Amino acid sequence: MKKVMMGNHALSYGAMLSRAQVIAAYPITPQTQVVELLSEMCADKTLNAKFIKVESEHSAMAACIGASITGARTFTATSAQGLALMHELLHWASGGRLPVVMGNINRSMAPGWSIWTDQNDSLSERDTGWMQFYCASNQEVLDTVIQAFKVSETLAIPSMVILDAFTLSHTYEVVDIPDKAKVDEYLPPFKPPYRLTPDDPHAFNGLTSPEHYFELRYKLQKDMEKVPALIEETGREYEKLFGRYLGLVDDYLCDDAEIILVTSGTAGYTARVAVDELRGSGVKAGNLRMKVFRPFPFEVVQRILKRAKKVAVVDRNISYGHHGIFAQEVKSALYGQAGDIPVFGFIAGLGGRDITPASFREVVDYTLSHDIPEDNILWIGVKK
Amino acid sequence: MTKETERPEPKNPVEDFLRMDRIPHIWCSGCGIGVVVSSFTDALRKSSFDLNKLAIVSGIGCTGRVAGYIKLDSFHSTHGRPIPFATGLKLANPELKVVVFSGDGDIFGIGGNHFIHAARRNMDMVVICVNNFNYAMTGGQVAPTSPTDANLSTAPYGNFEHPFSLPYLADACGASYVARWTCLHIRRVTKSIQEALDKKGFSLIEVIAPCVTLYARRNRLGDGLNLLKYYYDNSVIQHGADTRTLDIGYQGKMIVGKFIDRERPTFLESMNTHMKKALGDKYVPYGEQP
Ligand SMILES: Cc1ncc(C[n+]2csc(CCOP(=O)(O)OP(=O)(O)O)c2C)c(N)n1
Ligand code: SF4
Ligand SMILES: [Mg+2]
Numbered sequence: 001m002k003k004v005m006m007g008n009h010a011l012s013y014g015a016m017l018s019r020a021q022v023i024a025a026y027p028i029t030p031q032t033q034v035v036e037l038l039s040e041m042c043a044d045k046t047l048n049a050k051f052i053k054v055e056s057e058h059s060a061m062a063a064c065i066g067a068s069i070t071g072a073r074t075f076t077a078t079s080a081q082g083l084a085l086m087h088e089l090l091h092w093a094s095g096g097r098l099p100v101v102m103g104n105i106n107r108s109m110a111p112g113w114s115i116w117t118d119q120n121d122s123l124s125e126r127d128t129g130w131m132q133f134y135c136a137s138n139q140e141v142l143d144t145v146i147q148a149f150k151v152s153e154t155l156a157i158p159s160m161v162i163l164d165a166f167t168l169s170h171t172y173e174v175v176d177i178p179d180k181a182k183v184d185e186y187l188p189p190f191k192p193p194y195r196l197t198p199d200d201p202h203a204f205n206g207l208t209s210p211e212h213y214f215e216l217r218y219k220l221q222k223d224m225e226k227v228p229a230l231i232e233e234t235g236r237e238y239e240k241l242f243g244r245y246l247g248l249v250d251d252y253l254c255d256d257a258e259i260i261l262v263t264s265g266t267a268g269y270t271a272r273v274a275v276d277e278l279r280g281s282g283v284k285a286g287n288l289r290m291k292v293f294r295p296f297p298f299e300v301v302q303r304i305l306k307r308a309k310k311v312a313v314v315d316r317n318i319s320y321g322h323h324g325i326f327a328q329e330v331k332s333a334l335y336g337q338a339g340d341i342p343v344f345g346f347i348a349g350l351g352g353r354d355i356t357p358a359s360f361r362e363v364v365d366y367t368l369s370h371d372i373p374e375d376n377i378l379w380i381g382v383k384k
Numbered sequence: 385m386t387k388e389t390e391r392p393e394p395k396n397p398v399e400d401f402l403r404m405d406r407i408p409h410i411w412c413s414g415c416g417i418g419v420v421v422s423s424f425t426d427a428l429r430k431s432s433f434d435l436n437k438l439a440i441v442s443g444i445g446c447t448g449r450v451a452g453y454i455k456l457d458s459f460h461s462t463h464g465r466p467i468p469f470a471t472g473l474k475l476a477n478p479e480l481k482v483v484v485f486s487g488d489g490d491i492f493g494i495g496g497n498h499f500i501h502a503a504r505r506n507m508d509m510v511v512i513c514v515n516n517f518n519y520a521m522t523g524g525q526v527a528p529t530s531p532t533d534a535n536l537s538t539a540p541y542g543n544f545e546h547p548f549s550l551p552y553l554a555d556a557c558g559a560s561y562v563a564r565w566t567c568l569h570i571r572r573v574t575k576s577i578q579e580a581l582d583k584k585g586f587s588l589i590e591v592i593a594p595c596v597t598l599y600a601r602r603n604r605l606g607d608g609l610n611l612l613k614y615y616y617d618n619s620v621i622q623h624g625a626d627t628r629t630l631d632i633g634y635q636g637k638m639i640v641g642k643f644i645d646r647e648r649p650t651f652l653e654s655m656n657t658h659m660k661k662a663l664g665d666k667y668v669p670y671g672e673q674p
Contacts, residue, residue, distance in 0.1 A: 029522055053526045
């Protein structure tokens, strides 16, 4: 069945089709429609889940953790300040190996108060041990929630499914809603190896001496390293059932590209317009839209970018005192690879300033006219 | 053409207290928050203390915008945290009078923990809480003040939770001054704010106010005027009422009035007394009002 829906509702449908059993959430613009629709679905039994209207995001994640530890499939959604408030418990979910799935709407951090998009909220959480999926269409949002539950539950690692504020969260698109029975076939009920139950008592998350702590972290990393292959495998499985492959990246005309634009989120689709224009004028351009950011898909990124003569990364985020965050990571992925491909790091669209085809034209003009970047950060559209 | 005699522009009576460059404000017509702001500015006009020594702190929400509109030292903090911000202000600069102006969700939902501790410590501040029974700014979700049975965007078949009674909570935690009004009781709100500003210790003034766009519309309660009519018909003034009797049911009777006005040592007074006892002359009292 096809339906026109906003990006936020694509998250709700994803959670509903995945048969989330406990949902705990606190409202924040621009996430509110995610949980409003879910609360409706829970109330009218479209979804047989408990909906907990908690008093903060910190409590939302705590409630998800509590529910998950008993073996329930749990979902929540938030944005910006709310995600930051959860920070302590993000470590708890991943350290406790609980496969909570969360939607995060990328909104800029205050102060100055802003409700518009950039990626600094989720990227500030990159080292918390959560998987991060950056989506660019409502279809991708819905499909990714279902896949995220599967990958999360297989490896006991939580996932964040991320979409841009307003440009995706509030944009309506046609979305194909997968058949529920087929989703059940794809995503079996959650059966964790350990759970908190009186039938088989265990104590969880106690004091861990230096004797053991290190190994817990080592195991988390080792399981993170299994994620890329599992995403590709479950992505192909999804394609068999629903006709849509869900991979680590979305590469557009990269095969013979000499200049590759690296993007994420909705800017990724805008970049394609620039790529098409360039191709029209004879420049071999391509776009690598990064979908999975944690774990970082080194292998596929290296394979694709190694073929290019120049790489231009467009970041809608910044690590103050360093560079754009995707640029940092792409540079580190290319370190030691054959050839010395210049990586141009652009920063655009902070605080929700639009990233338009013209922004990419500027990116491309600069990249084509310089052998190497003159600076670590090349600013697009900033009023200096 | 003859030059017209220049007439003075008509001036809004509270203009002196507002940052006019921020006007027009964001509030919907029929919203009750502006009424409470007028009462507040009226209370300031009638008070004699130095306005340079007044600071106002808001959290986030429709009500949270107040700090941005009032032309005083003001601080727009994060959601739920105006009370700890205000505590910092007060303790670092005890000369200040500190007013927290924020919404029910902000102060009693996400920030509830801070409220109970500030009241327990009898921290010297005035808390003005606009209670519109919902998280308005984000679209009318269930808040800890939403009446049972009311319809909200996260309770599409009605709310089944039991709300806080704000005066009861404040009383139990040890507040020095507690009053509740609706925004129909303009002069009484003003008077309560004046009293609270003159009071030492922790004060709570709850003002029930219409959120016409979300709460009222979802529950088909009509416009601002209909809500004022509801307040008129259903509020009963009962000063000194037992705070255990102040629950508000959906569209039910509301007991309003001044419930608590008592003397308790403030946080700073307790600290000074205690430390003086412990350290004797070595101790230099901090922040004592002359
Ligand atoms: C940590 C965090 N979570 C959520 C929000 C989103 N948020 C902004 S205002 C608000 C509700 C405000 O409700 P209330 O305090 O009752 O004020 P009202 O809008 O009703 O006046 C929420 C949930 C936020 N800004 N920060
Ligand atoms: S949404 Fe409600 S509380 Fe907010 S300004 Fe409008 S009427 Fe007032
Ligand atoms: Mg409110």
